[in-house]
Amino acid sequence: MGSVAELSPATLTALIALVRKHTGIAMNERKSVLLERRLRPRMAALALASYQAYMDRVESDRSEVPHFIDLVTTNDTQFFRTPQIWDYVARQFLPRWQRSHPGQCLEIWSAAAASGEELYSAAMLCEEFKLQHGPLCYRILASDISQQMLDLAAAGRYSGRSVERLRAAYPALYARYLTADGADARVRDELKRNISFTRHNLLQPLRPARQFDLILLRNVLIYFDAEHQQAVIDCARPSMKPEARLILGESESIQRLASGFSFEAPMIYALRGSQP
Numbered sequence: 001m002g003s004v005a006e007l008s009p010a011t012l013t014a015l016i017a018l019v020r021k022h023t024g025i026a027m028n029e030r031k032s033v034l035l036e037r038r039l040r041p042r043m044a045a046l047a048l049a050s051y052q053a054y055m056d057r058v059e060s061d062r063s064e065v066p067h068f069i070d071l072v073t074t075n076d077t078q079f080f081r082t083p084q085i086w087d088y089v090a091r092q093f094l095p096r097w098q099r100s101h102p103g104q105c106l107e108i109w110s111a112a113a114a115s116g117e118e119l120y121s122a123a124m125l126c127e128e129f130k131l132q133h134g135p136l137c138y139r140i141l142a143s144d145i146s147q148q149m150l151d152l153a154a155a156g157r158y159s160g161r162s163v164e165r166l167r168a169a170y171p172a173l174y175a176r177y178l179t180a181d182g183a184d185a186r187v188r189d190e191l192k193r194n195i196s197f198t199r200h201n202l203l204q205p206l207r208p209a210r211q212f213d214l215i216l217l218r219n220v221l222i223y224f225d226a227e228h229q230q231a232v233i234d235c236a237r238p239s240m241k242p243e244a245r246l247i248l249g250e251s252e253s254i255q256r257l258a259s260g261f262s263f264e265a266p267m268i269y270a271l272r273g274s275q276p
């Protein structure tokens, strides 16, 4: 294949619109280098010499859309990201939930799960809770718009910084719930027992409809403009049980956006009128 044509301002505008159409993600012109870097290898693999030709492919061939989504989403994550949130889950949310829901099964949704570190962090805390306080039924649904990320999450195989941080900060959890697998570490099968995976675009209602006690919607709203943030919140709200908690990322807030929610603590929201 010859060299790829430059990304002209007009093509960049069209590309940004295509990203928004398929993911809701709001990019601006400053993302041109990032888009070029991410799309070029795919264009080379498809022997497409211009960004316009690649956009035409995405628009005309539905099977290309998942690849496009994988390329344009940002998937950074880590185990126990934002430790104060996990402290809240372990020390406040889980004990309170168990007291007020005897005999029920805790439903958790990791709604932008990326490669899975978040949902396994939640699963580890549920398992730890069981060790300390006795039986706890829990189920975790993990979803993401990127199938590639969901496949990584389902594999539960980690390497590099992701695992090193976990091993350094939480050695006991690492030892209990992960096992060495060559140069990698793998989440033990016991931790996967209560987890299911589904591809889901947060701009649409969850299908089949389900309701959760805890929704982790973290570090994804930042990628949307206000209109799409509102749409995500509107789609997520019906998935909350009356006393559910919604947890956002560190630099996210829905106070400007969403009436109908009450603020419990930074990053933590309840449905307005619900009992603690």
Ligand SMILES: C[S@@+](CC[C@H](N)C(=O)[O-])C[C@H]1O[C@@H](n2cnc3c(N)ncnc32)[C@H](O)[C@@H]1O
Pocket (backbone or CB within 6 Å): 023, 024, 025, 073, 074, 075, 076, 077, 078, 081, 111, 112, 113, 114, 115, 118, 143, 144, 145, 146, 149, 200, 201, 202, 203, 217, 218, 219, 220, 223, 249
């Ligand atoms: C930065 S990661 C956040 C991972 C994890 N929640 C955390 O806080 O560490 C953002 C994830 O949101 C996903 N995402 C982006 N747009 C989405 C959409 N419209 N619907 C569902 N997931 C989306 C991306 O694929 C990516 O895996």
